[in-house]
Amino acid sequence: xxxxxxxxxxxxxxxxxxxLAIPIIDAYKKEKGKNKNKLFSAITFxxxxxxxxxxxxxxxxxxLLPAMSFGKDVLADDMFGSFFAVSLLIVSIMVSASSWxxxxxxxxxxxxxxxxxxxxxxxILIAYSTDFVMxxxxxxxxxxxxxxxxxxxxxxxxxxxxxxxYFMFGAFSSSILVLAIGFVYAVTGTTNIGDSITILAELSAxxxxxxxxxxxxxxxxxxAIGLFIAGFGFKMGLVPFHMWLPDAYxxxxxxxxxxxxxxxxxAGFAAAIRVIVLGMFAIGLDWSIVLAILAVITMTVGxxxxxxxxSVPRMMxxxxxxxxxxxxIGLALAPYAxxxxxxxxxxxxxxxxxxxxxxxxxxxxxxxLASYSLEKYTGLGRKMPxxxxxxxxxxxxxxxxxxxxxxxxxxxxxxxxxxxGTVISWGPYxxxxxxxxxxxxxxxxxxxxxxxxxxxxxxxxxxxxxxxIICVLVFAIIFMVGFGIWHAPLLEFASISVPSHIDxxxxxxxxxxxx
Amino acid sequence: MTxxxxxxxxxxxxxxxxxxxxxxxxxxxxxxxxxxIIANAANLNLIAFSRYLGDIQGQIFALFAIAIAAAEVAVGxxxxxxxxxxxxxxxxxxxxxxxx
Numbered sequence: 055x056x057x058x059x060x061x062x063x064x065x066x067x068x069x070x071x072x073x074l075a076i077p078i079i080d081a082y083k084k085e086k087g088k089n090k091n092k093l094f095s096a097i098t099f100x101x102x103x104x105x106x107x108x109x110x111x112x113x114x115x116x117x118l119l120p121a122m123s124f125g126k127d128v129l130a131d132d133m134f135g136s137f138f139a140v141s142l143l144i145v146s147i148m149v150s151a152s153s154w155x156x157x158x159x160x161x162x163x164x165x166x167x168x169x170x171x172x173x174x175x176x177x178i179l180i181a182y183s184t185d186f187v188m189x190x191x192x193x194x195x196x197x198x199x200x201x202x203x204x205x206x207x208x209x210x211x212x213x214x215x216x217x218x219x220y221f222m223f224g225a226f227s228s229s230i231l232v233l234a235i236g237f238v239y240a241v242t243g244t245t246n247i248g249d250s251i252t253i254l255a256e257l258s259a260x261x262x263x264x265x266x267x268x269x270x271x272x273x274x275x276x277x278a279i280g281l282f283i284a285g286f287g288f289k290m291g292l293v294p295f296h297m298w299l300p301d302a303y304x305x306x307x308x309x310x311x312x313x314x315x316x317x318x319x320x321a322g323f324a325a326a327i328r329v330i331v332l333g334m335f336a337i338g339l340d341w342s343i344v345l346a347i348l349a350v351i352t353m354t355v356g357x358x359x360x361x362x363x364x365s366v367p368r369m370m371x372x373x374x375x376x377x378x379x380x381x382x383i384g385l386a387l388a389p390y391a392x393x394x395x396x397x398x399x400x401x402x403x404x405x406x407x408x409x410x411x412x413x414x415x416x417x418x419x420x421x422x423l424a425s426y427s428l429e430k431y432t433g434l435g436r437k438m439p440x441x442x443x444x445x446x447x448x449x450x451x452x453x454x455x456x457x458x459x460x461x462x463x464x465x466x467x468x469x470x471x472x473x474x475g476t477v478i479s480w481g482p483y484x485x486x487x488x489x490x491x492x493x494x495x496x497x498x499x500x501x502x503x504x505x506x507x508x509x510x511x512x513x514x515x516x517x518x519x520x521x522x523i524i525c526v527l528v529f530a531i532i533f534m535v536g537f538g539i540w541h542a543p544l545l546e547f548a549s550i551s552v553p554s555h556i557d558x559x560x561x562x563x564x565x566x567x568x569x
Numbered sequence: 570m571t572x573x574x575x576x577x578x579x580x581x582x583x584x585x586x587x588x589x590x591x592x593x594x595x596x597x598x599x600x601x602x603x604x605x606i607i608a609n610a611a612n613l614n615l616i617a618f619s620r621y622l623g624d625i626q627g628q629i630f631a632l633f634a635i636a637i638a639a640a641e642v643a644v645g646x647x648x649x650x651x652x653x654x655x656x657x658x659x660x661x662x663x664x665x666x667x668x669x
Contacts, residue, residue, distance in 0.1 A: 205647075212666045214655055215666055230607070
């Protein structure tokens with residue numbers, strides 16, 4: 055049995071009870087008839103803040119298990135899960151605080167905040183889970199509320215279309231996941247992730263081939279890994295599986311776009327690091343080239359797609375496809391360079407803040423000017439100065455311009471790619487592809503900034519900026535600039551959240567990595 | 570062993586039918602049915618393996634998967650009902666506000 059006082063259980067109890075209480079409060083206070091959006095926004099914000107404080111105090115207290123522990127339980131209270139819990143709670147806090155303004159006029163505010171809280175539990179549990187059953191349930195707990203949230207503007211055909219596309223691909227990907235888990239279960243006879251990895255490593259170790267009849271087993275586990283890449287890839291936005299993503303991020307309400315781009319995508323990466331990276335390297339290291347090719351294709355397609363967009367949220371959606379490509383560099387190089395996974399996690403935390411800041415700035419513009427089109431951003435530097443500066447800083451951070459946090463995480467990723475050149479010949483090419491893509495991405499990021507500051511439009515009078523979103527954006531600016539100047543604590547947090555060497559997860563890895 | 574292979578073959582055929590339906594059909598309800606066929610093929614797979622290995626875990630997982638798939642389809646049908654109210658049609662080819 056898992057300890058009742060462990061971090062994931064506390065998060066479930068805290069967020070779950072508040073998430074279920076909000077609709078009940080709504081039902082009891084119905085007769086007053088006024089909009090309770092502000093009340094629920096404040097409750098959600100307070101609950102998520104409390105959860106974040108609990109996780110951070112646990113991390114500082116040092117009572118957690120070391121990075122990526124695999125126990126017999128379904129949940130492990132380890133550093134890896136806590137790292138993702140911190141990044142995902144920051145995203146949820148930013149989204150729920152911004153909804154104070156963005157969701158002002160909606161009718162069902164209680165279910166909106168309740169669904170955000172439930173989806174947050176799912177995202178966090180994915181990072182903590184050490185059993186396929188738990189992983190799948192957490193995956194669905196994350197996905198199902200976001201389908202409803204994407205369709206939240208019931209009168210808006212665009213929101214509905216986005217939700218249908220998101221639902222079809224999301225439901226398909228979860229069916230693919232069940233299939234993949236079934237094949238792993240067939241090979242290993244267990245649903246525990248740690249045990250399955252150890253058994254897979256033993257089965258594929260070369261000296262044991264004589265003992266087992268492995269004719270049918272290894273192809274099945276290859277098939278399972280391929281299905282896992284597809285299943286997680288839909289949520290992560292890897293390129294062959296990304297076609298729903300720009301539509302869903304653009305069409306969903308923009309605050310929910312932030313939750314999808316910064317939250318569910320990160321949870322997909324948490325699952326992928328737990329399952330694919332470790333599982334596939336247990337079977338054979340040849341797999342890493344597949345991830346490397348996916349990384350390069352993902353960042354290239356994402357950046358070229360973003361170049362031709364006219365709608366800013368759609369541009370940001372393609373940019374988040376490209377950013378997924380940078381994070382994949384770390385996953386592909388995990389067995390060859392010790393700092394590769396550190397770089398990935400560091401970039402995941404940075405991207406969570408940068409991407410939600412840019413989406414929420416877009417939401418602020420949408421409230422004030424009622425438009426998502428790039429043409430309306432002309433002269434925004436004078437009309438909405440704080441929003442414009444926050445959007446500019448988050449775009450520059452996404453591009454990786456030096457004094458900002460995005461630069462340091464890209465530096466760690468590309469450095470690890472260059473370091474891996476001594477072990478694997480194609481490693482440095484990933485750094486070259488990443489650098490070229492960063493230069494390409496500046497093309498559209500600077501285009502938006504030029505529109506906002508250099509172009510003149512007729513009416514340059516100041517527009518009222520929504521206050522709650524401004525507070526969130528100021529926090530994001532402090533985060534991006536502050537951790538850009540002093541990045542050491544975040545990098546250290548990332549590096550203690552992943553195993554420093556892949557041998558530490560399963561002893562049998564030693565044989566494979568040495569061969 | 571042959572029994573297991575029969576079950577897995579049936580399940581893989583069902584996955585194929587499901588993917589065909591998802592790719593070719595343009596009716597939203599039919600697409601949900603196609604997704605359900607894939608999900609149930611995966612469950613059949615799990616149960617067959619569970620029976621073959623003599624281990625109960627796979628059947629428990631199949632039960633969880635069935636319950637969750639029901640919740641998922643409920644949300645999906647709700648979204649399609651809203652779509653029907655907006656468009657008076659559930660042909661997904663008619664939904665084309667988002668392009669590019």
